[in-house]
Amino acid sequence: MSRFSETMYGNALSSRNGMTTGEPYAPVRHSWHQVHQRARRVAGGLASAGVGHGDAVAVLAGAPVEIAPTAQGLWMRGASLTMLHQPTPRTDLRLWAIETASVVGVIEARAVIVADPFMAAAPLLTDLGIQVLTVDQLLAADPIDPVDTGEDDVALLQLTSGSTGSPKAVRITHRNVVSNAEAMFAGANYDLATDVIVSWLPLFHDMGMAGFLAVPMYFGAELVKITPMDFLRDTLLWARLIDKYKGTMTAAPNFAYSLFAKRLRKQAKPGEFDLSSLRWALSGAEQVEPADVEDLCAVGAPFGLRPEAIVPAYGMAETTVAVSFSECGTGLVVDEVDADLLAVLRHAVPAKKGKTRRLACLGPALRGMEVRIVDEDANVVPSRGIGVIQVRGESVTSGYVTVGGFIPAQDEHGWYDTGDLGYLTENGHIVVCGRVKDVIIMAGRNIYPTDIERAAAALTGFDRAARRRFGCMRDTGGRASRWWSSPTPGRTRPRCDGWSTGLPTRCSRRSMFDRERWSWWLPAPSPRRHRANCAARMRSR
Incomplete structure (x- = not known):
């Protein structure tokens, strides 16, 4: 049995923690043991449908209460999970179904599992010759025990952004997940007895699925999970849940924190929410803007938000989730550099006067990860030299599943070229300037x-x-x-x-x-x- 499977099942039986879903209208808490029992039924339904070890299965569902046992049930069968990009109310469903069929074909999915609010898509997929299963159908099956799994079995085929016209999926193994999960929990100083995670991140995104569902499930961590639509309908629900459940950990991209700050400023009264329990608020998945973080800290102060709780971070689907975290308790660290020297000499020279650029430090590499900066000739550059960020470690994917077949992600020495431009500070902290293709x-x-x-x-x-x-x-x-x-x-x-x-x-x-x-x-x-x-x-x- 892989370490991922063995640890997840063991914690399901021993952990007192669980997952709360259904906020704000009908909150319900399931222990990880209850999630595990439902997953055994899902596994039974999958077995009846012919899904077995090594198969790929796509999932189109919105409710975390359904996605969690479905994901674990797939892993019990030794299958891989792909969360499909979700249609919106304005989406042309027929066009979406055709594009989705191409994704299903690329990953060679044996079936697509569908649940509300996407049941309208089921007949369209069936018409295209795709086997469609429903979560309700799977949960009605008799429970079975998990099959044996290995470290190199595929856990996730994570679709990259824009994976419709030319689908591409990052292959994440059980080994990748465990390596990144252990590194993240060490980097976050996670305490199973006291920490509570509050998340609204989408489960079709690597940070949402791997970072804030698979990893909490693996460790048996306390999780409060809502959907992105819940967040968009009421941004301040995020604050209410942190207050209600005494949330200690959360995560979001920079734009969401900026929106959150605006809502706090315009719609909330000082003291209406207590955010003082929050000790670790990760900012990642896009460029971290120092001005936005500083604005959030200023607006959040009357609500008890501590500046040292903010954790700028760096990561991507190709590294499972994370590459680096800022050190706990330090908050935002800004590297202010000479803008002209950065642009012309490609060197980050600290400066306080003149034309400067303020960049967020994203912390040192997590345990088990190596990071280096190389120039256009693949030569490693010294600290503060600008170049392409490359990473190496057990968390890094071996490659992509594409229309043209498997494409390796690593070079012959195990390095993955992120396509990001940046540099390392003297103390080894990562700073990202932008994307190579966008410059x-x-x-x-x-x-x-x-x-x-x-x-x-x-x-x-x-x-x-x-x-x-x-x-x-x-x-x-x-x-x-x-x-x-x-x-x-x-x-x-x-x-x-x-x-x-x-x-x-x-x-x-x-x-x-x-x-x-x-x-x-x-x-x-x-x-x-x-x-x-x-x-x-x-x-x-």
């Missing part, structure tokens, strides 16, 4: 899109939440950047919001623009003049 190179300078986004967000009349950008080639060989807003309700196409301040304003015919396809809707404060300027630029091409 705009202009006159020998590295322009990081996150800096442009930050500047654009500060301008009046710009929709921060919908801001998008991409680069295109100039006639002179440089790059320009064009801003787009996502479609607003009622619109069917993106809206062009103009050129980034300080960047070139001509694109060659090789650019990504299609003037027959895109319209030019422009923002305040002077849309008519800006529209004329954009039209003139397009004619000059």
